[in-house]
Amino acid sequence: xxxxxxxxxxxxxxxxxxxxxxxxxxxxxxxxxxxxxxxxxxxxxxxxxxxxxxxxxxxxxxxxxxxxxxxxxxxxxxxxxxxxxxxxxxxxxxxxxxxxxxxxxxxxxxxxxxxxxxxxxxxxxxxxxxxxxxxxxxxxxxxxxxxxxxxxxxxxxxxxxxxxxxxxxxxxxxxxxxxxxxxxxxxxxxxxxxxxxxxxxxxxxxxxxxxxxxxxxxxxxxxxxxxxxxxxxxxxxxxxxxxxxxxxxxxxxxxxxxxxxxxxxxxxxxxxxxxxxxxxxxxxxxxxxxxxxxxxxxxxxxxxxxxxxxxxxxxxxxxxxxxxxxxxxxxxxxxxxxxxxxxxxxxxxxxxxxxxxxxxxxxxxxxxxxxxxxxxxxxxxxxxxxxxxxxxxxxxxxxxxxxxxxxxxxxxxxxxxxxxxxxxxxxxxxxxxxxxxxxxxxxxxxxxxxxxxxxxxxxxxxxxxxxxxxxxxxxxxxxxxxxxxxxxxxxxxxxxxxxxxxxxxxxxxxxxxxxxxxxxxxxxxxxxxxxxxxxxxxxxxxxxxxxxxxxxxxxxxxxxxxxxxxxxxxxxxxxxxxxxxxxxxxxxxxxxxxxxxxxxxxxxxxxxx
Numbered sequence: 001x002x003x004x005x006x007x008x009x010x011x012x013x014x015x016x017x018x019x020x021x022x023x024x025x026x027x028x029x030x031x032x033x034x035x036x037x038x039x040x041x042x043x044x045x046x047x048x049x050x051x052x053x054x055x056x057x058x059x060x061x062x063x064x065x066x067x068x069x070x071x072x073x074x075x076x077x078x079x080x081x082x083x084x085x086x087x088x089x090x091x092x093x094x095x096x097x098x099x100x101x102x103x104x105x106x107x108x109x110x111x112x113x114x115x116x117x118x119x120x121x122x123x124x125x126x127x128x129x130x131x132x133x134x135x136x137x138x139x140x141x142x143x144x145x146x147x148x149x150x151x152x153x154x155x156x157x158x159x160x161x162x163x164x165x166x167x168x169x170x171x172x173x174x175x176x177x178x179x180x181x182x183x184x185x186x187x188x189x190x191x192x193x194x195x196x197x198x199x200x201x202x203x204x205x206x207x208x209x210x211x212x213x214x215x216x217x218x219x220x221x222x223x224x225x226x227x228x229x230x231x232x233x234x235x236x237x238x239x240x241x242x243x244x245x246x247x248x249x250x251x252x253x254x255x256x257x258x259x260x261x262x263x264x265x266x267x268x269x270x271x272x273x274x275x276x277x278x279x280x281x282x283x284x285x286x287x288x289x290x291x292x293x294x295x296x297x298x299x300x301x302x303x304x305x306x307x308x309x310x311x312x313x314x315x316x317x318x319x320x321x322x323x324x325x326x327x328x329x330x331x332x333x334x335x336x337x338x339x340x341x342x343x344x345x346x347x348x349x350x351x352x353x354x355x356x357x358x359x360x361x362x363x364x365x366x367x368x369x370x371x372x373x374x375x376x377x378x379x380x381x382x383x384x385x386x387x388x389x390x391x392x393x394x395x396x397x398x399x400x401x402x403x404x405x406x407x408x409x410x411x412x413x414x415x416x417x418x419x420x421x422x423x424x425x426x427x428x429x430x431x432x433x434x435x436x437x438x439x440x441x442x443x444x445x446x447x448x449x450x451x452x453x454x455x456x457x458x459x460x461x462x463x464x465x466x467x468x469x470x471x472x473x474x475x476x477x478x479x480x481x482x483x484x485x486x487x488x489x490x491x492x493x494x495x496x497x498x499x500x501x502x503x504x505x506x507x508x509x510x511x512x513x514x515x516x517x518x519x520x521x522x523x524x525x526x527x528x529x530x531x532x533x534x535x536x537x538x539x540x541x542x543x544x545x546x547x548x549x550x551x552x553x554x555x556x557x558x559x560x561x562x563x564x565x566x567x568x569x570x571x572x573x574x575x576x577x578x579x580x581x582x583x584x585x586x587x588x589x590x591x592x593x594x595x596x597x598x599x600x601x602x603x604x605x606x607x608x609x
Contacts, residue, residue, distance in 0.1 A: 010033075011032075011033045011036050011062075011108060012029055012030065012033045014062065014081075015029060015032060015033070015060070015108075016029055017081070017579050018060075018081035018579050018583075019128055019579055019580040019583050020083075020124070020125045020127075020128035020129070021060075021125075022578075022579055022580065023122065023124040023125050023128070024118070024122060024125060028118065028121070028122065031114065032110060032114065032118070035110060035111055035114040036108045036109065036110060037057070037108070037109040037110075037111070038062075038106070038107070038108060038109075039106075039107045039109055040104070040105070040106055040107070041064075041066075041101035041104075041105045041107060042101060042104050042105075043101055043102070043103045043104050043105075044100065044101060045100070045101045046098060046099070046100055047059065047066065047099040047100065047101060047107070048084070048085060048088070048095040048097075048098065048099035049095060049098060050069075050070065050094070050095050050096065050097050050098045051094045051095070052094055052095060053094070054088050054089075054092055054093055054094060054095075055085045055088035055089050055095055055112070056111065056112050057085060057089075057109040057110060057111060057112065057115075058083060058084075058085050058086055058089060058109070058110040058112075058115045059083065059084050059085045059099070059107050059108070059109055059110075060081070060082075060083050060107065060108040060109075060110065061078055061079060061080050061081065061082050061083075061084075061105060061106075061107060061108075062080070062106040062107060062108050063080060063105065063106040064080070064101065064102070064103050064104055064105025064106055064107075065077065065078065065079050065080075065101075065102040065103050065105060066078045066082075066084060066099055066100065066101055066102060066105060067099075067100045067101075067102045068084065068097040068098070068099055069097060069098045069100055070097050070098070075097050076097075076590065077102065081579065081583075082583075083129075084099055085099070086115070086129045089112050089115055089116070090119075090129060090130070132538075132542070133542055133545070133546070133584075133587050133588070133591055134538075134541040134542045134544070134545040134546075135545075136584065137545035137546060137548070137549045137584060137588070138545050154234065154235050155231075155232055155233070155234060155235075156229065156231060156232070156233050156234065156235060156237070156238050156250070156252055156260070156262055157231040157232065157252060157254075157259070157260060159235070159262055159266050159267075160231075160252055160259070160260025160261065160262050160266075162260075163259070163260070164189045164251065164258055164259070164260060164261040165179065165180075165183045165185055165188050165189065165261075166188065166189045166190070166191045166195075167179055167188045167189070167190055167191070167198065167218055168190070168191055168218070169190050169191065169192055169196065169217070169218050169219040169222065170217060170218070170219065171217070171218050172214060172215050172216065172217060172218070173203065173207050173212070173213075173214050173215070173216045173217075173218060173221060174214030174215065175218075176188055176198055176203075176218050177203060177214070180200065185261070185263075186199060186200045186248070186249070186263055186265070187199040187200065187248075187249045187261060187263060189226065189251065189258055189261065190218060190219070190222045190224065190226075192224070194224060194225035194226070195224070195225070195226055195251075195258060196219075196222040196223055196224030196225065196226050197222060197223050197224075197226040197249065197251065198218055198221060198222040198223075199223075199248065199249060201248065202221045202222065202223070203221070206220075206221040207221050226251055226258075227241075227245060227247070227251070228250075228251045228252065228253040228258060229241055229250050229251070229252055229253065230252070230253060230254070231252040231253060231254040231259055231260060232254075233252070235267065236310060236314050238250045238262055238267070239267060239275060239276070239318065240314075240317055240318060240321070242264060242267075242276060242279075243275060243276070243279055243318060243321040243322070243325075244321055246279075246283070246325075248263055248264045248276075249261055249262065249263045249264075250262045250263075264276045275301055275305070275318050275322065278297055278298070278301060278322055279321070279322060279325055282294075282322065282325040282326050282329050283325060283329065285326075285329040285330070285333070286333075287333070288330055288333055288390075288391040288394055288395075289394060291326060291329075291330070291391065291394060291395040292394055292395065292396075294326060294361075294395040294396065295361045295395065295396035295397075296396075298319065298322065298360070298361060299360055299361075299562060301322075302315055302319065302359055302360060302555075302559070303559055303562070305318065306555065306556075306559060311548060311551075311552060312359055312548070312551035312552045312554070312555040313357070313523065313547075313548055313551060315359050315555065316352075316356055316357045316358060316359050316551070317356050317521075319358055319359055319360075320353060320356035320357075320358060323349075323353060323358070323444075324349075324444040324445070326392075326395060327347060327349070327366075327388065327392070327444050327445055328444065328445040330387070330388055330391035330392065330395075331347060331384065331387075331388055331445050331446075333387075333391075334383075334384055334387035334388060334391070335384070337387075338380065338383055338384060338387070339380075341370070341380060341381075341384070342372065342374070342376055342377045342380050343370055343371040343372040343374075343377055344370070344371045344446065344447040344448040345368065345369065345370035345371065345381060345384075345446045345447070345448050346368075346369050346370075346443045346445070346446040346447075346448040346449070346450055347366065347367075347368055347388065347406065347443070347444055347445040347446050348366060348367045348368070348369065348441040348442060348443055348444070348450065349365060349366050349441070349442055349444050350365040350366065350367060350404055350437040350438060350440055350441050350442075351365040351404070351437045351440055352365075352440075353365055353366075353442075354437075354440035354441050354442040354520055355440050355442075355505070355520050355521050355522055356442075356520065356521050357505075357521065357522060357551070359551075359554075359555050359558070360558055360568050361396055361397055361398075362397075362398070363397070363398050363399065363400045363401065364389065364392050364393075364397045364398065364399055364400050364404075364405050365400055365404045365405075365437060366388070366389070366392075366404070366405055366406045366409075367404070367405075367406055367409040367410065367438070367441065368381055368384070368385050368388075368406040368409070368410035368411075369410070369411060369412070369413050369416050369448060369450065369453075370410075370412055370413065370448065371412065371413055371448055372412065373412035373413075373414055373415065377412065378412070381410055382410070385405075385406035385407045385410050386407055388406055389405050389406055389407050404437055413448065413452060413453075416453055417452055417453065417456060420438070420453055420456040420457065421456055423435045423460075423466075424456060424457075424459065424460040424463060424466050425466075427465060427466045427469035427470065428469075429469060429472065429473060432469055432470055432473045433473055433476075436470075436473060436474075436506070436509070439457060439509055439513070440509070440520055441453070442520055454518050457513065458513075458516055458518070460513065461513040461514050461515070461516055464604075467510070467513070467514060467603050468603050468604045470510055470513070470603075471510055471599055471600065471602075471603035471604075472600075473506070474503075474506030474507060474509065474510045474599070475503075475506070475596050475599065475600055476506075477498060477499075477502040477503040477506055478499075478503065478593070478596070479499050479500060479503060479588075479589030479590075479592050479593055480494060480495075480499050480589065490571075493571035493572060493573045493574060494571060494572055494574065494585070495570050495571045496550050496553055496554040496557070496570055496571065496572050497554065497570035498570065499589065500546070500550040500585075500588060500589065500592065501547070501550055501551065501554070503592050503596065504522060504543050504546060504547045504550070504592060505522050507535075507543060507592075507595060507596065507599060508522045508523075508525040508526050508529065508543065508547075509522075509525060510599065510603070511525070511526075511529035511534045511535040511540075511599075512524075512525030512526070512528045512529050512534075514529070514532075514534040515528045515529050515531070515532030515533075515534045516532070517529070517532070522547055523544055523547065523548075526540040526543055526544045526547075527540065527544075535595075539595050539598075542591050542595070543591075543592070543595065546588040546591060546592065549584060549585075549588060550585075550588065553572050553577070553581065553585070554570065554572065556572075557569075557571070557572040557573070557576065560576065
């Protein structure tokens with residue numbers, strides 16, 4: 001090989017911009033720079049031979065591109081800043097793939113002795129080469145968290161400094177009220193097996209509002225059994241517990257005993273008021289017009305949660321519960337005007353809201369199902385659907401461009417079952433594209449259960465033709481990887497939803513359905529698929545960490561856009577990503593493509609992905 005002069009940028013400046021060298025201090029980088037050798041590989045030259053002599057260098061592409069091949073088949077395409085040759089150095093073995101210059105390529109070569117010394121001296125440098133993608137993505141959150149704080153990660157027991165106060169079930173309400181006052185608490189635990197709970201809210205709604213006096217026994221107003229959380233649960237889990245169960249207190253249990261009691265006021269001390277305050281306001285909503293500022297309040301709350309240390313997945317669950325509360329309040333107000341519903345019904349949410357993965361307000365996705373197939377019921381629920389959709393529009397939920405709203409998608413239960421069955425028996429591609437959102441449906445209000453629809457979908461998981469067509473639909477979302485498997489950007493950005501989130505959502509939905517799982521959230525679906533063996537444990541772990549990573553990038557990008565006074569979009573600007581994040585994003589997309597290819601073979605999808 002000849003040795004031309006390097007480019008205008010000195011090796012030190014070049015390396016410090018690319019992982020893993022960006023993790024080294026200046027002294028270590030200078031040592032690397034002093035040890036570098038510069039080489040040139042013309043297009044087509046074999047730099048490393050699979051099965052050849054063990055490598056003696058770590059290669060870094062300064063300019064150009066390299067193909068890693070096995071038996072002439074592309075394994076991976078590398079570009080400027082990428083490293084290769086490390087598996088041979090680490091294992092002191094023959095190279096595992098041919099490394100071929102895809103074009104005229106300028107290379108930096110780092111001798112094995114210097115590489116090995118860095119591996120021993122710098123754990124962060126070593127992690128880059130030793131950990132798999134899932135592990136590195138998991139570590140990236142610890143190294144570079146979304147927010148500045150970690151309040152939500154604090155164990156709940158740290159805030160529950162005082163032991164809980166108990167009262168006997170046979171005590172009077174007057175005795176209980178005096179005990180609350182002397183103890184300075186808004187809730188008492190009721191002794192017994194199982195234990196119960198009595199709150200100041202119970203005193204208002206079950207005692208005073210019902211005309212009872214102070215001599216009423218506690219057991220007439222308490223709630224038993226009481227819902228509990230493990231004492232080691234995080235504050236995020238406490239917050240979500242309160243939101244999901246619409247309660248203001250969380251009893252903490254350890255070794256079968258309640259050892260602490262946290263109230264919403266305890267969380268207020270850590271500036272976590274926003275979700276609980278917003279939930280309480282939604283529960284007291286008396287006029288649909290009062291929800292006009294909901295989108296603005298929600299965006300502010302999401303930002304607070306992000307800076308408090310919550311990840312995008314956690315925030316999605318909180319936002320889903322708040323959106324559920326808003327929807328339920330709007331429907332209750334509609335029922336007050338329209339009169340009681342003629343039969344049981346369920347308001348369903350679809351898509352990201354159904355999966356509880358929405359962080360900021362996006363388009364509406366909802367549907368309506370009711371029990372009795374009668375003209376009177378159809379007329380009532382037509383009006384209810386319009387009131388629900390209009391209320392959400394007033395709260396700044398835009399209409400769905402595809403028309404997936406209850407004003408269009410509303411049927412009695414029997415008709416919904418027939419429709420689901422048609423999708424299974426005649427899985428036309430276009431119909432499945434439209435139907436995929438309904439595979440994520442989740443009830444948020446109403447007394448009608450949607451289990452009959454779940455049963456149809458679970459049977460579909462055993463239908464080969466249906467699963468093949470569903471696989472083909474899921475594989476229609478392709479990460480933006482070019483001919484040489486390089487990251488492609490559109491106008492300087494990458495659509496994280498279309499390029500990353502939707503492919504992973506589709507894969508998780510498909511494999512979970514094959515596993516017979518009723519789960520809706522993507523991470524739960526991946527766990528179910530791994531447990532059932534429809535997806536390998538390694539594949540599920542890679543997709544799970546990749547999903548968290550992409551959600552995190554999208555949320556950060558959206559919050560940055562809001563900070564600039566722009567509408568939040570699904571794209572992330574590559575200029576806003578660090579070199580390590582760009583590297584991880586590329587590896588994430590490549591991993592998705594590999595799992596898509598394996599999925600296509602497994603389910604007989606007839607499209608090459």
